[in-house]
Each structure stands twice: as structure tokens, then as C-alpha cells.
Amino acid sequence: MKRVDDFRLRLGSQELVPIMVGGMGVDISTADLALATARLGGVGHISDAMLPTVSDRRYNTKYVKNKLQQYKFNVANTDKSVVQFDLGLIAEATATHVGRTMEAKRGSGLVFINCMEKLTMNSPRDTLRVRLRTAMDHGIDGITLAAGLHLGSFALIEDHPRFHDVKLGIIVSSLRALQLFLKKSARTGRLPDYVVIEGPLAGGHLGFGMDWAQYDLATIVAEIRDWMREQQLDIPLIPAGGIFTGTDAVAFLEAGAAAVQVATRFTVTRECGLPDDVKQHYFKASESEIEVNQISPTGYPMRMLKSSPAIGSGIRPNCEAYGYLLDSHGNCQYIDAYNREVAAHPDAKKIKVRDKTCLCTHMRNFDCWTCGHYTYRLKDTSRRDDNGDYRILSAEHVFRDYQFSTDNKVALPD
Ligand SMILES: Cc1cc2nc3c(=O)[nH]c(=O)nc-3n(C[C@H](O)[C@H](O)[C@H](O)COP(=O)(O)O)c2cc1C
Numbered sequence: 001m002k003r004v005d006d007f008r009l010r011l012g013s014q015e016l017v018p019i020m021v022g023g024m025g026v027d028i029s030t031a032d033l034a035l036a037t038a039r040l041g042g043v044g045h046i047s048d049a050m051l052p053t054v055s056d057r058r059y060n061t062k063y064v065k066n067k068l069q070q071y072k073f074n075v076a077n078t079d080k081s082v083v084q085f086d087l088g089l090i091a092e093a094t095a096t097h098v099g100r101t102m103e104a105k106r107g108s109g110l111v112f113i114n115c116m117e118k119l120t121m122n123s124p125r126d127t128l129r130v131r132l133r134t135a136m137d138h139g140i141d142g143i144t145l146a147a148g149l150h151l152g153s154f155a156l157i158e159d160h161p162r163f164h165d166v167k168l169g170i171i172v173s174s175l176r177a178l179q180l181f182l183k184k185s186a187r188t189g190r191l192p193d194y195v196v197i198e199g200p201l202a203g204g205h206l207g208f209g210m211d212w213a214q215y216d217l218a219t220i221v222a223e224i225r226d227w228m229r230e231q232q233l234d235i236p237l238i239p240a241g242g243i244f245t246g247t248d249a250v251a252f253l254e255a256g257a258a259a260v261q262v263a264t265r266f267t268v269t270r271e272c273g274l275p276d277d278v279k280q281h282y283f284k285a286s287e288s289e290i291e292v293n294q295i296s297p298t299g300y301p302m303r304m305l306k307s308s309p310a311i312g313s314g315i316r317p318n319c320e321a322y323g324y325l326l327d328s329h330g331n332c333q334y335i336d337a338y339n340r341e342v343a344a345h346p347d348a349k350k351i352k353v354r355d356k357t358c359l360c361t362h363m364r365n366f367d368c369w370t371c372g373h374y375t376y377r378l379k380d381t382s383r384r385d386d387n388g389d390y391r392i393l394s395a396e397h398v399f400r401d402y403q404f405s406t407d408n409k410v411a412l413p414d
Helices: 031-039 051-059 063-074 087-103 124-137 153-157 175-188 217-230 246-254 264-268 276-284 333-344 359-364 373-381 395-404
Strands: 009-011 014-016 019-021 043-047 110-115 142-145 167-172 194-198 237-240 260-262 290-293 302-305
Touching: 019 031, 019 395, 031 043, 031 087, 031 110, 031 395, 043 087, 051 063, 051 087, 087 110, 087 124, 110 124, 110 167, 124 142, 124 153, 153 175, 167 175, 175 217, 194 217, 217 237, 217 246, 246 260, 246 395, 260 264, 264 276, 264 373, 264 395, 276 373, 290 373
Parallel strands: 019 043, 019 260, 043 110, 110 142, 142 167, 167 194, 194 237, 237 260
Antiparallel strands: 009 014, 290 302
């Protein structure tokens, strides 16, 4: 019986354990998690979501406070178009996070950055260009362009000296999305180095509609694999979403996948950025406590625990401090939903907004508990202490379990 360790992921001249730990914003996939993964020979991800905020928390900068100060005059204004990011400061925050992470990297694995292209930041092209290029300047091994994929992303970096050296990957959930991207980026003469195929059981935003349950990862992977063969394209395919054991991973590797991308099992590790009490919510969740809803202002369905404080919260939009989801006209679906509720309840001290959430604030505060479908199985991956809490795992424990387990077994901590 094969184990994940019997396979290797080849990316250019690199040979890696075929386990990629997926990006989890905002700083849920921390530098520590990515570095542990790289040390063990796999591919870890940091996330580029809201890096000024992450930098404030980790490196004692004051980006959020200063931005709020600058735009304070606009807080009560419903028009957020004046709230712009300073590109120099985005570059600075990205440089700090990526630079420090790459300096600390040890071992034979790689550290990539997950780039959330749906963070349109009131100026989608310019802000994305700066984020991508700065990560490349500061030595990132690879960039995974995540959902919300801009078909023109490669063109934003094609004149960068590292364009052909940095590993570039995309996340798609259908053959059609892959075909569109390849068509659009063909002009740059550069194919992606890998394609993550994310199925409907993943955490975070989903590349499906609310009919997500009708899709199946293995079927999508087979469809893409067969089309690639037909086109004589040889790009490593990396399935993601609901791959919970080493045995699940081996099934994909035997079917032709080059590696797997996993995330949910790592949400309950010490290295994961979620606070420990939130990790306990993940451990204790039952299947009925997990839902796919439409409260993300991005318009994409998102999977989360029903007990997430973000659900139903009616806080004032925080765009002057954050504003990562503002489109190029300064709009965000949460602002509309919030204003509608305020108008409907003019005398209320506190309002509730049920259909959308202020994702920036709640992701920043770890109050939006996004998770994969199999989160309810996390309780089977650890031991319970006398106080009823589950023991937090190490990233190394989970990684090695994927790497070496057989027979659908999950190793418990000592
Ligand atoms: C807590 C959490 C946050 C996530 N955030 C992101 C993200 O910011 N960007 C992204 O591309 N994918 C995100 N994902 C998806 C993962 O990177 C990964 O592809 C997927 O969850 C793998 O499936 P699994 O969780 O069942 O192992 C997130 C997943 C989780 C569990």
C-alpha cells in the first residue's frame, strides 16, 4: 500500500514532498506554519491578505492607525471612493512580511504566497501589481493566484526580472476557468508552473455557486487531466478540498495528481494563526454546525462555522482603517447592506446585518471562522484533555501524518 511519501512533486529542478499547505488569510496560514512546512520538505503558504494589518500585529507598525487618521473625516460618509491605499506603504508591509519570512526559511521545501485577487483595495490593478512585484523582490519562492483570478495577472509582472524564475500557480475550480486563464496569459509566453484544482469541500471562498454540493473534486480533476493530455500540456495538477487523510491524498496521486493542497487539518496546529479558543471551536464543531453561506461581500459563497461572530454582526463599515474589499469605485456589498439596515431602523442603537458581513474587520479579528467541510472530523485527530478541550497539534505532526499514514488512519498525538 502506497504512502504520500512514495511520491514526489517536481517543480523545475526542485523535488518536494507532495504536500502543499494552502494559503489561509488573514494570517491564519502564518509564516510559522509555512516555515514548518518548508522545513519538512513540502510547500507552505503565507497569505498576502491585509498585510498592513498583519504587519501591525507582528512587527509593531502603525499602518492601520495612520490610515484611519488620514481618512477619519470620511467615516460617516457612505461614499468610500476617497479611501485609497498608499502603494508605497503596501510595498513596505509586503516587503517586511515576505522578507522576514524568507530570511527565516530553512530546509528543502518552499514558501509561496497566496495572493487574494479579490482584495480589490479600491484600485485593483495597481495594488495587485505592487503586492505581486514586492513579494518577488523579496525572494518569495512562488505565488499562488487565488480565486477572483484576474486573467491579466501574469502581464502585471512579465517584465519583472524573476518572472521566469518564481513559481507561478493558479487556483481554479473548473476546466473552463483554466482554459480562460491559459488563453488570456498565452501572450506572456509563460504557462503556470502548477494548477491547484479546488473542489467544493474546501475552506475559505468557493469557486462554485450555492449548488456546490453537485460538484465533485475527483471528477473535475479527471476532466482537467484528460484535457491537458489532449493538449499535450504538462503542468502539475494539485487537487484541494476535503483531502483529510494520507490515504485520500494517495488516491489523487495515483490518479495522476502531482501533489495535494490541504488546509483544514492545519487549522488546529500551534503554528496556525487562529487564537487557541477558536481552534477549540474548530475541534468541537459538528457537521450540522458548518454552513456555506453568502455573507461574504465578494459575492463568492464561503464555508464557515455557524457560530462565527461575523454572522449577523452589524458593525459600521471599517473602510477607512481597512477597505480591502472596496472595488474600483469605492463600493462594497457590505456598505450597501449596512446602510439599508440603518435606514430601516433609524432609532436602533445596534443593528444586525444578516445578508452580508464586514469581512475585513471580522477576518482581521479572527471572528469569521471559515473552515473546510471536514472540520467536523478534526475531533478524531487529537486527544481530549480532562477539561474537555482538545490538544492542539504541531504542524509537524499533521504534516508527517499526511506523509506516512496508510489505511485512512490518523495518528493521534503522544
Ligand atoms: C481557515 C481557512 C482559510 C482559507 N483561506 C484561504 C485564502 O485566504 N485563500 C485561498 O486561496 N484559499 C483559502 N483557503 C482554502 C485553502 O487554501 C485550501 O485550498 C482548502 O481549504 C483545502 O481543503 P481542506 O481545507 O479541506 O484541506 C482557506 C481554507 C481554510 C480552512
